[in-house]
Each structure stands twice: as structure tokens, then as C-alpha cells.
Amino acid sequence: MTSHATGAPATARRRDARNRGRRRWAYAFVLPQLVLVAAFTLYPIVMTHVYSLYEWPGFGPLDRFVGLRNFARLIGDELFWNAFQKSFVFMAGTVALQLPLALFIAILLNSERLYGRNVYRTLFFIPVVTTSAVIGIVMRSIFASHDGLVNNGLLLLGLIDRPIRWLSQGDTAMLALVLVASWKWLGIKMIMWLAGLQSLPVELYDAAKVDGANYWQTFRHITVPLLVPVGVVVLLFSMVDALTAFDLIFTMTEGGPGFATEFMELYIYRYAFTSFAGGLPQLGYASAAGVFFGITVFLISLALSLLARRVSRLRR
């Protein structure tokens, strides 16, 4: 923040008047978004917390207050913990795959002199702009055991000698989802890395060249440390993306086979909106699951941000 402190009281008074005027402007500027956010983001979040204390199907009077009983039930449900665990496995998988790969491609595409740079960037970006649900439906065919594109490709290359039943087994279904989700969202991570790379100071590289550092040394000692803050942002985004993924999984595996890929969002959806086994939706219970999971995610993100801050402070 810049501040020009002067001693003269007259200037201070004028500054006060100006500041008051500016404050009024500031409130006017902030207001429109505040109203919208309060109505359509904060209010639903608050209501979710309220619902979590009720037994409520999502309609009719909200009159069966149950306190924390929904949470108690949640903790006793093994499928809740299954979903909890599966969500984090999926997140770990997509993050581990996407981050380095996106960085690698970003580095390749960062060169000013590369022919067809924009074409490549666009190609890697196409999956990002395609509706997740359609991707899920198409991928179902592509990962099919009978005549699926992936299996036929692997057979052709001689990597396998019989088709893999990708989506009919829990572990491979998870793997397929991780692959597809990483593929779909890599483009946006690539752009973020690219942005990070372009913000690196050129002088440092020139200095390194003068010092006779080779490419790998430059990368190891200049690029990587400088990219850490960007990396944290990319990481946080990938995590939140993965933990809130829904459409793709819903259309590609529907959480199956069994509950092998039933992530938290699908678990919540199942209780909130569907009448599985013919019962009423249980929005109160679903909200409790959402609140519990939301708090966990929030705490993890918070811990990560603090950790990142500590690390970058240590470096200095």
C-alpha cells in the first residue's frame, strides 16, 4: 500500500473528505456483487447447514428437528466413508497425473519460436470446453470391453493380449475416471502453468546462461523454486475440481460398479435428489454429508495454503 504521510492538518482534512467520498464510491462498487453473492452463494450455504439439522425430504414443512442425529448416522454409514475415501483417492490420482503433465506440456509450448504454438494450445484446450456429461457418455463407449477404442489400441500395440474390462471392475473403473478427468481438465492447468512461466523474470535466465548453467540446472534451481507459488494455486484448483466433480462421473460410471466410484458428490446426490430404493429423498441427511465434507475440504485447503506460505517464507 502506498501512503503519502504529510504533516499539514489542512491536507489531512482534505484527505479525510476525499477518503469519505472514496469510501462511498467503494461501497457502491462492492454492493452489486455482494447482493448477488449473498443471495445465491452464501444463502444456500447457510441453508445447507440449517437443513443438516432436520429430517426433511426437500419439500413440505421443515419441522422435524433432529439436532446432530444426521451426523451421527453419517459417521455410522460405511458407504459414507467409502465415498469419502474414494473422493480423496480420485483427487490424489488426478492431481498427481495432471500437475506434472500439464507443466511439461506448458514448458514445451512456452517457447515464442515454436511453430503452431496456438494450434497446440487450442488442441489441448478442446476437452476443457466440452460438456462433462457428453464426455462421460462418449468415454463409456471408448472404454468398453467389447470393441472399445482404448482396448483395441492397446491390443494393436501388443500391450495386452485380452481386453481389459475397464468399467466393470472397481479399480480399473477408478483408473479410467482418473485418466479421463485428467485428460479433460489438463488444458486449464496447462494455461495456468503457462501463465506462471511467462511471469518468470527473464534476467535470471540470462544470468544463469552467463554462469554456464545447463538447461536442467536452470530448471532445477530457477524455474522450479519460482513456480512454487503458482504450483500451489494450480494444486488448490485441481483439488477443488476433483473433489466437486460430478457430471463426468455420473454419466461415465454412475458411481459403479457397485459403489467403487461413488464419490462424495454422488453420494450426496443419491440422498438429496433420487428416490433410490423407492424411498423419499433425504435432503436433510444429504446436507449433513455436504457440510461434513465441505468442512474437511476447507480445512485441508487452509492447511495447504498455510504450509505453502511457510515454505515460501523459509526460502527467503
Place this chain on the structure above:
Amino acid sequence: MTPRGLLRQLPLQAILAITALIWVFPFIWMVSSSFKTNREFLSAGLDLIPQQLRTENYVRAWEVANFSQYFQNSVIVTITTVTIVVVISALTGYALARVEFPGKRPLIVVYAATLFIPKGYTIIPVYQLIRELGLLNTLPGLILAEAGAAPVLFALLFMAHFSGIPQELDEAAELDGASFGQTFVHVMLPLAKPMIATTIVLQFMWTWNSFFTPLVLTLNNPDLRTLTVGMYAFVGEYNTDWTGLTAAALISIVPVLVLFLALQRFFIAGLTGSVKS
């Protein structure tokens, strides 16, 4: 650039070309499927070359599935939403970057926190709110809900961006007699082009692909459905129309892709700026 330059890039180009080909292969497959009949699609899933180039899937997607109507709705909803989001985010970002006012800290903290709290798991409060406003089954209602649910991330990015612009600039403008608002519109906004582009591309993408909100908010007026919702007409309990779906999906990708291409330069620059700060 010289042909020699290209020659030197050859190994790199080869790697990139192969990766990119694998990357877009599902789309090549979709394009080829969109020219097939459903029967052809099922019995020869792997043949990339269709027996003949049929455009009837596209015609079907456009006419039978009421796509022209949905397309128009999508365009109206998305453009309006994006405009609103850009304006309100830039306003908030500028105020946060330039003025110290009581309540600023808490506001930033709350905004930052919402980024990592998954959205409310229920659309019911939103639905009830829109109904109270009398906007159920209308495009303005849908636009309001979409714009309201847009991430405040953009406001924070704008804030970072404006903080990076030297304060002397607006002070000079104000000395010339410009008001706070005029300074914002005439001096600062033009400097925020990269951020604006970033917001446009990301928000466009999200709104264009949004499914659940438009479905629920237009329950009783299907003529107001958006493209993404309409696409589901092809996937039903009856008769999943695979090739029609692929054609429809390809049609729906085009606008976002065009936008990305057009704004790509600014888009990356915008993110670069925000990453820096």
C-alpha cells in the same frame, strides 16, 4: 522464421504432434461418429471413415431437437451472465484494490473462503429465492442465478490486477477532475483487458456448460431450456441417439472454442498478471 528453425524443431514438433493427436483422438472419433448412422456406429465402432458423409445428424440436432431455440437461449443467457459477472467483478476488484473501508478485510476473507467451500448442495434455496422474485421459468431468473453463483474468484483476481497498476495513474486522472467512477471506466478498465478476457473465457465456459440450474429453473417452460439441457433429449431411456448426440456436442463446442481462440492472447496474459501478484 526460417525453414532451418523449423528443421531444428522437428523432434519437438514430432513429440507434440503425436501427443496432440492422442489428445484429440476422442474428438476425431466423435466427428467421424457424427457422420454415421446409429447402426453403423454400433456395429463398426472403430472404423474412423464413415461409409458416406451424412449430414443428417446435424440437421436432426438442429431442427428436431429444437436446437436452434436452445442455442438462442444459451447465447442470451451466457452473454448476459458473462457481462454481469465481468462488470460486478471489476467493480468489486477495483474498490478492494484502491480504497480502505471498514468491512474490507472481512469481505475479502469471506470471499476467499467461499472459493474452497463446496457450493450449497441443494438448489432449493436458490429455487425458492427465484420464485419469490417472480422470475421462475424466465430467462432473467436463470441469468440472475447463474451470475449470482459465479465464483468471487474473479473479483479477487481483478483486485490483484488493479493493485499491480501504479496508483499515480488514477491520482493523475482525479487531479484532472475525473470522479472515482470516471477514473475507473476511462483509465482503469482499459488497462484490465487481460483480466476481462480471462473472466469472459472462464465464465463463458461455465455458464455455457451449466446443466442443473437451467434444468430446474425452467422446469415449466422447456422452450427456455439451454443447449446443454437440450442435449439430454438424445440420451433417454428410449433410443439413445449416439450419433445425434455427438453432432449436438460438436455444435455446442464451437462457440466456446471460437471465443478461446479469439481471446487466447489476453487470456493467458490475464492469468499471468494475476499469478504474478
Place this chain on the structure above:
Amino acid sequence: MPRARPTLLLLALLSLTWHALAQTTQLTMWVRTPETVELLGQSVERFHEANPDVRVRIVPFAADAYPGALQAAISGGDLPDMFQVHNSVPVPRLVSLGLIQPLEPHFSEGFRDRFDPATWWEGSTTVGGEIYAWPDRSFRRASLFMYYNRHVMREAGLDPDDPPVTWDAFAEQATQVTEAGRGRVYGLHLGFTSGWFNERVIMQLATTAAPAHGVPAEHLPGRMVNWTTGELFDPAGIQEAVDFFAGLMETEAVHPDFLNTGRSQATAQWAAGQAAFLFDGSWRLQELLRTEPDLDFGITMLPSLRGGPVLWGVEGGSQNAFAVPERSPNVEAATRLFEWLSDDYYPLLIEGAVDLTPIPALNADDSLYTSEAFRELVRLTELGTVVLPSPVMENAEQLETIVRLAGKTGTRPFGESMQGFLAEGRFDVSDFLAGYGTQQREFLAEALEEAQAEGAAVSEGEWIFPDWEPTRNHY
């Protein structure tokens, strides 16, 4: 200004609608059964000609999106003039929440008498004896069948007119098809991905495996009531049904993608010659007749362990009836439409090979039947679909128990679990069945208790029918 145009357009649109509203009554109708959308549309067209003052707009829904839509519309007070009920919110519940209004007063004299008397069924179409919902078809609905592709059977050296009846014969023939198909063709295909469908497949097959057993029913999803004992879930036969699938998977007699293929795709793949047999709903028939005119196929019962009928339980009334919201001012026009549809649309159900109608005289009209396959479907339905006993018929206050029961679901849904077991190759499901059964027992006890707490005079004894026989109709 890019923003001015949409606003203008919208205003124009609004004024247009307003204009139209002033002259005619606009009715909106939500339909969640895709097999009837087209037929309803045809009939509504003709209704418009006869009633120029009314406009009906049909809004079709994907089955998966419907419960969520209904939930939102109820909570927002935005129900359309006519909507198809769904078992997530049973009719009595809609009535007790004050959400729908009685139709009885608006129907003309003698309207209800033309129907099969069991169409008006307490807790389904009527509450307190008054009609609250108009049935879109007969309560005597068929469920799952086996479709066989004659062409594929012939290719595999099987007699195309002699589809297998028993499990053993089925396994043998299916394996033979797979062997002859050399990795291109398989014996059986089915879309085993939705919980409710998986549940029906396993439970219906199970009804053939044990002499005394429960029967799955449309109105009691997730349960398999043995009415002799009043047990909400009788697991007899389920292990055998799972073993039947285990055997088919072992010999690769079933399509390798059956656990991850939706029903519509499974049907398309079967029709394209990837499998000889298909397990799917009766509702698939009309689609096949319409979209695959050249396909040489037949329809028969699902295979059974010993050759007895594969059972499916129903009650009177209708599971897909249409109701009119309490606040709709257009109830008069809506009932006029229902009466029209009862004359004009019901015959289409038979002609279109969709389902039977609630009017016996129409079902008996031979001239309406246009396809042999549908005739066969009707014959099979008579063998396999049974009307189950109903505690509500014993004691109307049991309605309270039924409504309570609808809110209770196990933590491990049956159908999804079955998919998981088959995928993992964990074919011994006895632990699961024991746990599931215990939970269901508790649910009934809880529901009865809650109903009693509400002041309903109900007892567990009213759930027991000592002389019940699974294959006999009760009403």
C-alpha cells in the same frame, strides 16, 4: 448494446404469452414415461381441435431427472397443472401435504364405472374413496421379459423358435452363442447399471427358485414381501439368481460390458447382433417395433429355474397416474382432458403395443391389436403379473404405515449392491441378504410404531395373509 436485445426479445415473448393466455387456458403436463409421450401428444393434438379454448403443453422428463424436478417444484409451489406421480412422493402423502386436489367432483356422471374396479385403489388413485389421480394405463403392468434375436440364434445353430425356458437351457444356449460368436457375439445382454432395474432382474429371477418366497412389486420397491409370513424381505431364491449370473459370467455367456452399459445402449447392441438374448422391460417392445422394423425377434418370459412363471407383483390403481395440484385453477380443463384421453388415448396404448388399458372393454377389443408380439406380451403378463394382497384393503389406516415405510431406505441399496458383487466376483451374498433383511424387518416395526403414534389403529397382523399363494391374484 448486446444486452438490450435479449431484454427486448424477452418482453416481446412475455407479451405474446400474455396475449395467448387471455384467450385460452394453458395447461402444462409433466410426463416421465417416455413410452407414452408420443401417444399422448397425438391424442392432445386431436383434443386441441375439439377444444380450441384449451392448449396443452407436454413436458417430457428423463426418468433420472424427475424426482429432483418434482422435489424442487413441490418446494417452490411450482407444480404444473398435471403431473405424473412418482413413488418418492406417494399420492396419500401429496394429499396430506395439501398439494393435490380431488378430481372426482369434476368427472362426468358414470365416468369411473367404465374402468376396471381395481383401478380405483385406496392409497394409489383414490384417498378416502375419492379419485385424486387419473391412471395412464392398467395397473396390471408387465415387467421384465426376454427378447430373442432370431437371426443371431440361427447363426449360432439354435432353433430360433424355441427360446430357452429354464436356467439350465438358457445357460447352455447362451454359451453356445458366445462360442459360435468368437468374441463378436455373446449369449445375453442387459443394461445392468441402474439400481431399480438390477433389483427387478435379480428379484424376479429369484421368484422362480424357491417354492415359498416373496414377490417384488412396483409399489414396494426394495422389498420382496412374503405375504404368508408378513416378512418385508424374504431372501429365498436370491442367492440362486446371483449364482445363475455368476455361471453366465464364467462361461462368458453374457456381454462383457453388461455391468457398464445403459439399457438403451444394451438394446441397440443386441439389435445390432451383438447378443442373442436381451433382458429388458415390456416397455421396450413398442420401441423395437417402431425403430427396428426389419429385426426378426421374439418376446418370452425371463428364464426360470424350473420353468414356472417369473412373477411380478402389482396392486390396483396406477403407479404412473396424473394428479392436479391444489392451487391449479385449471382443474376443470384438466379433467376434461383426462376424459378425452380415456376415450382417445387408451386405444392407442394397445395399438402402439405399449400396455393394457384400465378399461376391460378396450382390452378385449381384438381389432386394436396390431402386433403378434404384443399379443404374446399380454398373454405372458396374465401369467406373470399378480395382484398382491394389501394391508390397506384390510384396514384403511394402514395407509399411514405405507407412507412411513416409503421414507425408510436401507443404507445399502439392493440393486447397486448386486452390481458391485457381480463386478467384484463376490458371489456369496448371504451376509448382505441377512443384513438387508434385518434392516427391512426393523423398518416395518418402526413404520407401524410411528403410524400408531400418529393415532392410526394398525397392527402387524394386517400384513400377514396365511393362505396367500404367490401365483394367485388377490383382490
